[in-house]
Amino acid sequence: MGPPNTIVGYGAWRLEVACRVMCGIAGILNFDAERVDPDLLRRMIGMVGHRGPDGQDLYTDGGVGLAHARLSIIDLSGGRQPMSNRDQSIWVTFNGEIFNYLELREDLLKRGHRFATQSDTEVILHLYEEHGEDCVRFFNGQWAFAVWDLAGRKLFLSRDRLGVRPLVYTVAGRSLIFGSEIKSLFAHPAVRRAIDPHALDQLCTVWTTIPPKTIFHEVLELPPGHSMTVQDGKIDVRPYWRLEYPRDPEPMDEQACADRLLELLTDATRIRLRSDVPVGAYLSGGLDSSLLTALILRVTNAPLKTFSVAFEDADFDESGYQRDVIRFLNTDHQEVRCSSRDIGRVFPDVIWHTEKPVLRTAPAPLFLLSRLVRDQGFKVVLTGEGSDEMLGGYDIFKEAKIRRFWAARPDSRLRPLLLRRLYPYLRDLQHQSDAYLQAFFHVRPEERADPLFSHLPRWDLTSRIKLFFSDAVRAEISHDDVYAELRRRLPEGFAQWPSLSQAQHLEATYLLPGYILSSQGDRMAMAHSVEGRFPFLDHRVVEYAAGIPPTLKMKVLNEKYILKRCAAGLIPESVRRRPKQPYMAPDIPSFFGPDEAPYLDAYLSDGALRRAGVFDPRKVGQLLEKCRKGRRQGFRENMALVAILSTQIVYDRFVANFVS
Amino acid sequence: MADVEHRIRQYIAENFLLDGGQAALHNDDSFLEKGIIDSTGVLELVNWMEESFGFEVDDTELIPDNLDSIDRLAAFIERKCAKP
Numbered sequence: 001m002g003p004p005n006t007i008v009g010y011g012a013w014r015l016e017v018a019c020r021v022m023c024g025i026a027g028i029l030n031f032d033a034e035r036v037d038p039d040l041l042r043r044m045i046g047m048v049g050h051r052g053p054d055g056q057d058l059y060t061d062g063g064v065g066l067a068h069a070r071l072s073i074i075d076l077s078g079g080r081q082p083m084s085n086r087d088q089s090i091w092v093t094f095n096g097e098i099f100n101y102l103e104l105r106e107d108l109l110k111r112g113h114r115f116a117t118q119s120d121t122e123v124i125l126h127l128y129e130e131h132g133e134d135c136v137r138f139f140n141g142q143w144a145f146a147v148w149d150l151a152g153r154k155l156f157l158s159r160d161r162l163g164v165r166p167l168v169y170t171v172a173g174r175s176l177i178f179g180s181e182i183k184s185l186f187a188h189p190a191v192r193r194a195i196d197p198h199a200l201d202q203l204c205t206v207w208t209t210i211p212p213k214t215i216f217h218e219v220l221e222l223p224p225g226h227s228m229t230v231q232d233g234k235i236d237v238r239p240y241w242r243l244e245y246p247r248d249p250e251p252m253d254e255q256a257c258a259d260r261l262l263e264l265l266t267d268a269t270r271i272r273l274r275s276d277v278p279v280g281a282y283l284s285g286g287l288d289s290s291l292l293t294a295l296i297l298r299v300t301n302a303p304l305k306t307f308s309v310a311f312e313d314a315d316f317d318e319s320g321y322q323r324d325v326i327r328f329l330n331t332d333h334q335e336v337r338c339s340s341r342d343i344g345r346v347f348p349d350v351i352w353h354t355e356k357p358v359l360r361t362a363p364a365p366l367f368l369l370s371r372l373v374r375d376q377g378f379k380v381v382l383t384g385e386g387s388d389e390m391l392g393g394y395d396i397f398k399e400a401k402i403r404r405f406w407a408a409r410p411d412s413r414l415r416p417l418l419l420r421r422l423y424p425y426l427r428d429l430q431h432q433s434d435a436y437l438q439a440f441f442h443v444r445p446e447e448r449a450d451p452l453f454s455h456l457p458r459w460d461l462t463s464r465i466k467l468f469f470s471d472a473v474r475a476e477i478s479h480d481d482v483y484a485e486l487r488r489r490l491p492e493g494f495a496q497w498p499s500l501s502q503a504q505h506l507e508a509t510y511l512l513p514g515y516i517l518s519s520q521g522d523r524m525a526m527a528h529s530v531e532g533r534f535p536f537l538d539h540r541v542v543e544y545a546a547g548i549p550p551t552l553k554m555k556v557l558n559e560k561y562i563l564k565r566c567a568a569g570l571i572p573e574s575v576r577r578r579p580k581q582p583y584m585a586p587d588i589p590s591f592f593g594p595d596e597a598p599y600l601d602a603y604l605s606d607g608a609l610r611r612a613g614v615f616d617p618r619k620v621g622q623l624l625e626k627c628r629k630g631r632r633q634g635f636r637e638n639m640a641l642v643a644i645l646s647t648q649i650v651y652d653r654f655v656a657n658f659v660s
Numbered sequence: 661m662a663d664v665e666h667r668i669r670q671y672i673a674e675n676f677l678l679d680g681g682q683a684a685l686h687n688d689d690s691f692l693e694k695g696i697i698d699s700t701g702v703l704e705l706v707n708w709m710e711e712s713f714g715f716e717v718d719d720t721e722l723i724p725d726n727l728d729s730i731d732r733l734a735a736f737i738e739r740k741c742a743k744p
Binding site: 634 | 700701704719722724
């Protein structure tokens with residue numbers, strides 16, 4: 001931890017300074033108070049050494065053990081974890097950042113609290129002393145932590161509002177076992193390791209498991225925005241924050257709305273630059289990361305290092321736009337050039353870090369990017385995730401709007417033309433007849449009232465992967481109904497929300513934490529000890545954005561309209577006005593062709609598939625043959641191949657051959 | 661007709677059918693409703709027809725009425741082949 005008021009920054013940055021460690025956590029609570037074995041705890045925390053390779057510390061108190069893996073950034077004397085309060089009655093192990101800790105600390109000082117360090121970790125302890133479990137309501141940050149409160153023999157766990165930092169747990173025997181990653185839990189001998197077919201059914205529908213489920217049997221995640229108390233052998237999980245939308249959003253003046261949004265985003269960026277190490281930025285060449293880069297420069301007025309992925313395959317590459325931004329903002333830029341072969345090469349390691357199957361290879365380039373960031377000596381990056389969800393950027397929102405519009409007049413000849421315009425990069429779609437478009441996009445008048453309307457085409461298409469399931473898995477899930485489960489979980493009042501808000505909520509509740517922030521986010525960055533920070537997910541921004549009228553988020557079919565207004569003059573016009581391109585990477589071509597991935601047979605042979613028991617070897621064999629012939633592949637084949645391969649890797653590395 | 665139907669079945673089984681083979685698919689089952697064909701699949705199917713039967717499919721003919729079951733496909737192919 002840094003001494004007070006030390007200034008260490010990149011170039012001429014003069015920033016407020018915190019004591020920072022990036023890290024992983026783990027812990028055990030034995031309900032029968034049997035002493036926690038420190039060696040076991042050490043093995044558990046050792047599994048997440050990539051999150052904090054510079055050392056591990058433990059705290060044990062009879063039946064309780066907390067562990068912490070740290071990444072040293074500067075002097076750590078003031079911020080070792082697990083950390084206690086002054087009388088050692090409260091202990092915490094913490095992964096993440098409380099960005100408003102300076103303001104909270106100031107306030108606590110006025111109330112008579114005395115601090116031994118400059119760290120945000122200590123602020124958690126003092127705020128817990130002051131407000132108990134409600135302390136989390138005051139935090140602006142990204143966190144997963146466990147507090148052990150000796151007085152009440154109470155364990156209190158919490159996770160940030162949007163799910164930036166991971167926290168998983170399980171109950172095995174007479175123990176609650178928790179950690180940043182599942183591999184820590186599996187280091188405990190009492191924890192069973194098995195893929196849960198019901199969770200796989202969910203993942204092969206909505207791209208991720210539905211919290212609290214993870215892909216593993218009996219392993220749960222603490223959902224975003226939730227806290228958990230464990231006391232007297234009872235576990236209580238409850239939300240402390242919810243993403244809610246107004247039924248009738250108040251009209252807003254456009255300019256006033258853009259000004260306020262920009263003000264909030266600027267402050268969200270400012271407090272995320274609080275660091276005693278250099279902070280870089282991811283720059284994709286899209287609106288969000290470009291604006292974010294501009295805001296960083298506005299706040300710091302100092303040189304900035306930016307990082308991006310460039311693809312060899314022009315279909316995926318955005319480096320032209322990236323260059324526009326780099327020239328305009330004059331950043332010191334580094335890129336990782338990524339080929340299909342690179343993706344195939346690292347894919348098994350990527351899955352070791354995602355700890356769940358994925359349906360696209362898109363996390364792999366971000367794995368390579370975080371390696372570049374680490375090799376350049378950077379440990380923190382600001383990045384633009386969350387903007388598309390909160391401000392209406394995704395194609396699926398536009399698609400749903402067009403489908404609604406068309407479903408009102410299903411015989412219209414002109415309305416379906418909008419769908420073709422929406423996906424200019426999907427060449428196959430351009431040739432389809434209206435009747436096929438109607439079928440693919442579910443344009444049926446009777447479905448307009450379905451609360452899941454916006455997502456049904458995507459989820460139906462994704463569900464085709466299940467055709468590859470083995471008979472045993474199909475039998476096991478035959479009574480599951482993922483859509484019914486999703487409908488059951490909709491918040492009160494959802495049906496009355498504007499349709500864009502409904503779609504945004506579904507996206508922000510499932511894909512954002514389960515895939516974007518996890519498989520593509522935390523897990524890829526932390527694989528190389530890099531911490532991502534997300535100004536668009538500052539809860540003040542999120543709450544303000546929820547109240548912005550849908551017509552300002554998507555004006556006719558102009559996505560993120562209000563954000564584009566914010567960005568006027570701050571980023572190149574070519575980027576502000578460019579068509580949106582979804583971030584994607586080559587899927588099937590990453591594994592096949594002249595440089596076929598050497599491990600395919602090990603994971604996808606008849607024997608390997610039979611041992612895992614998840615997929616039907618004959619059907620997978622057909623798919624592999626198709627892939628090897630190099631014929632045109634659709635979404636279905638691409639998603640299926642990546643899903644099957646990643647599931648097989650999960651099975652191999654976490655179930656069959658797990659090494660603690 | 662029987663030959664055309666057999667070839668369609670074989671093609672569908674080899675390229676799209678994944679759930680236990682041809683017996684499960686009835687002649688009037690909708691490829692769309694059964695989830696057998698997506699947007700790429702339609703174009704693959706057309707490509708196969710054009711190559712296998714030597715006729716050209718116009719964009720206006722790319723409709724489920726012509727292509728969305730074994731029966732419909734067989735009838736469409738017969739019609740196209742019958743044209744001089």
